[in-house]
Amino acid sequence: MREMIATRDAYGKALVALGEREPRVVVLDGDLSSSTKTGMFAKRFPDRFFNMGIAEQNLMGTAAGLAAAGKIPYASTFAIFASGRAWEQVRQSIAYAELNVKIVATHSGVTVGEDGGSHQSVEDISLMRSIPGMTVIVPADAVETEKVIMEIARHKGPMFVRLGRTKVPVVFENGCDFAIGRASTIAEGTDVAIIAAGVMTAKAVDAGAKLSAMGIHARIINMSTIKPIDEAAIVHAAEQTGALVTAEEHSIIGGLGSAVAEVVVKNCPVPVEFVGIRDTFGTSGSSEELLEYFGLTASHIMASAERAIKRKKQG
Amino acid sequence: MKAVALDESRSPDTTQQTLTVDRRLEQKATAIRIDIVKMLNFARSGHTGGSLSCVEILVELFYEQMRHDPGNPALPSRDRFILSKGHAAPALYAVLADAGYFDKKELLTLRKLGTVLQGHPDSKKTRGIEVSTGSLGQGLSMGVGMALGLRIDRLDSRVYVLLGDGELQEGQVWEAAMSSAHYGLDNICAIVDRNGLQIDGAVEDIMNIEPLPDKWKGFGWNVITVDGHSFPSLRSAFRVARSVQGKPTVIIAKSLKGKGVSLFENKVHYHGVPPTDEELKIALEELTSCGR
Numbered sequence: 001m002r003e004m005i006a007t008r009d010a011y012g013k014a015l016v017a018l019g020e021r022e023p024r025v026v027v028l029d030g031d032l033s034s035s036t037k038t039g040m041f042a043k044r045f046p047d048r049f050f051n052m053g054i055a056e057q058n059l060m061g062t063a064a065g066l067a068a069a070g071k072i073p074y075a076s077t078f079a080i081f082a083s084g085r086a087w088e089q090v091r092q093s094i095a096y097a098e099l100n101v102k103i104v105a106t107h108s109g110v111t112v113g114e115d116g117g118s119h120q121s122v123e124d125i126s127l128m129r130s131i132p133g134m135t136v137i138v139p140a141d142a143v144e145t146e147k148v149i150m151e152i153a154r155h156k157g158p159m160f161v162r163l164g165r166t167k168v169p170v171v172f173e174n175g176c177d178f179a180i181g182r183a184s185t186i187a188e189g190t191d192v193a194i195i196a197a198g199v200m201t202a203k204a205v206d207a208g209a210k211l212s213a214m215g216i217h218a219r220i221i222n223m224s225t226i227k228p229i230d231e232a233a234i235v236h237a238a239e240q241t242g243a244l245v246t247a248e249e250h251s252i253i254g255g256l257g258s259a260v261a262e263v264v265v266k267n268c269p270v271p272v273e274f275v276g277i278r279d280t281f282g283t284s285g286s287s288e289e290l291l292e293y294f295g296l297t298a299s300h301i302m303a304s305a306e307r308a309i310k311r312k313k314q315g
Numbered sequence: 316m317k318a319v320a321l322d323e324s325r326s327p328d329t330t331q332q333t334l335t336v337d338r339r340l341e342q343k344a345t346a347i348r349i350d351i352v353k354m355l356n357f358a359r360s361g362h363t364g365g366s367l368s369c370v371e372i373l374v375e376l377f378y379e380q381m382r383h384d385p386g387n388p389a390l391p392s393r394d395r396f397i398l399s400k401g402h403a404a405p406a407l408y409a410v411l412a413d414a415g416y417f418d419k420k421e422l423l424t425l426r427k428l429g430t431v432l433q434g435h436p437d438s439k440k441t442r443g444i445e446v447s448t449g450s451l452g453q454g455l456s457m458g459v460g461m462a463l464g465l466r467i468d469r470l471d472s473r474v475y476v477l478l479g480d481g482e483l484q485e486g487q488v489w490e491a492a493m494s495s496a497h498y499g500l501d502n503i504c505a506i507v508d509r510n511g512l513q514i515d516g517a518v519e520d521i522m523n524i525e526p527l528p529d530k531w532k533g534f535g536w537n538v539i540t541v542d543g544h545s546f547p548s549l550r551s552a553f554r555v556a557r558s559v560q561g562k563p564t565v566i567i568a569k570s571l572k573g574k575g576v577s578l579f580e581n582k583v584h585y586h587g588v589p590p591t592d593e594e595l596k597i598a599l600e601e602l603t604s605c606g607r
């Protein structure tokens with residue numbers, strides 16, 4: 001059994017370590033510091049933490065101002081409020097001026113669970129990806145999250161990091177070498193390539209193992225940087241496997257699947273199957289139930305892989 | 316059709332009938348609280364503190380103040396209610412079920428996959444819910460739209476919007492406050508559940524909202540401050556609100572987060588945590604003893 005850790009917990013820990021190392025780091029939250037785990041930073045560095053209250057637009061504007069004053073703000077709230085409520089502040093105040101704000105949003109996707117559709121962002125990748133110059137990162141597990149949180153402090157510019165509420169399996173037990181804009185190949189294969197991000201990476205790994213038992217060799221790619229996307233990795237996968245599957249805990253409109261398709265249709269048209277949420281809002285239920293309900297499981301990935309391979313053969 | 320009749324089915328004895336309205340409402344409030352803690356415990360997640368703090372406000376509205384018909388939720392002349400602090404949905408669901416909008420047994424499906432009772436109010440799924448809320452700060456704006464629509468149609472219905480005090484930190488609330496006064500919407504009545512707490516701590520420590528009455532006054536509102544757990548005070552405030560012409564009224568209802576269960580009262584921890592089985596037992600003991 002793989003260890004289970006929520007990416008938000010990894011964030012809270014990493015932020016404290018980063019705070020020790022980098023004095024310019026400041027953190028903002030919107031009355032959710034116990035949930036986003038920025039509370040750990042607040043406890044350690046009370047003078048560098050600002051709880052802005054329930055006011056996400058002002059939170060993003062203030063983060064922009066802190067960046068303009070030479071700080072490295074990490075701005076946190078739930079993904080739906082960071083990307084939705086404060087979208088235009090993120091666009092105008094932060095991205096338009098190319099300010100160095102790191103938006104780290106937790107509680108993304110349907111794994112929010114029981115709170116229901118109002119709180120489940122299935123559009124945030126799409127919303128953030130469409131803003132010029134915005135880097136978008138979706139870590140797969142706690143190990144990668146920690147790497148991401150450290151790494152983004154070393155690169156200037158607006159960035160959006162998408163984290164989750166529930167515990168997810170650790171995929172990178174032996175560490176990972178995260179670099180912005182670079183995909184990592186978890187397993188090699190030439191029959192089909194499964195490109196996944198976030199909670200779906202672990203499911204892709206599971207699907208890959210089961211496919212291989214069936215004699216289907218799937219390449220498993222963790223595409224944690226959705227923007228700028230690793231075009232070379234996608235083109236290679238398309239050329240070498242001829243069949244792709246994308247898997248994300250997000251709407252198939254505008255997310256990872258769309259980003260991959262944009263690269264594929266331009267460079268190397270091959271069949272692509274999309275595992276993701278199909279133009280619908282979330283709903284109340286437990287995380288695991290909802291992953292099943294919305295077709296975000298290893299077996300859905302396997303079925304999609306088989307479909308993609310079939311389409312390749314029909315070519 | 317004004318205010319649905321109180322449910323007297325389980326109180327056939329005559330002593331019960333001689334009780335004053337307030338005593339009966341108090342018993343109603345206790346029964347609602349019992350439903351709330353049970354549903355939250357069964358759901359294994361949800362917001363305890365802020366549901367318990369607004370029970371009297373909801374009970375007074377749905378049983379004494381509002382014109383509404385559980386048999387016909389689309390009645391054009393109904394008064395409207397918006398739970399802007401949508402996380403208090405369990406309180407509203409318990410009241411709606413008791414009033415007859417849907418079967419009480421639905422309450423135990425709260426937050427489960429396939430339920431009509433979503434974690435936050437969903438107007439597409441639940442009978443009696445006017446608009447969907449849950450993302451804080453948006454309810455009053457929708458209330459302004461409804462009030463304007465009612466005015467166009469020359470309907471005398473009123474619009475009630477319940478907000479949290481932490482929620483007032485959202486800028487949109489004040490944009491809506493400004494427009495309510497600008498349009499002279501005396502058919503709007505906002506109620507602030509002033510329990511003093513939010514998630515990360517006390518409202519005054521996280522982001523102070525005082526001087527609160529002055530803020531609303533400055534935005535052109537009539538302001539009334541009351542004890543949010545006293546039926547007579549709430550009732551007279553609603554009466555005054557109805558009589559004020561040319562401007563909206565806000566009722567600042569001073570309340571206790573977690574009201575009714577000592578274990579939860581004024582404790583920030585119980586904002587978004589449901590009662591455990593053990594806590595439920597203690598809560599039910601306290602609630603049933605005070606309901607007698």
Ligand SMILES: Cc1ncc(C[n+]2csc(CCOP(=O)(O)OP(=O)(O)O)c2C)c(N)n1
Pocket residue numbers: 030031032054056081085364365366368400402449450451452478479480481482483508510512513514572586
């Ligand atoms: C826009 C938005 N930001 C954040 C949240 C998360 N949230 C849910 S309840 C809550 C605190 C609400 O405090 P208050 O309004 O005082 O409500 P009460 O204490 O009465 O429960 C927060 C921050 C939210 N639901 N919506």
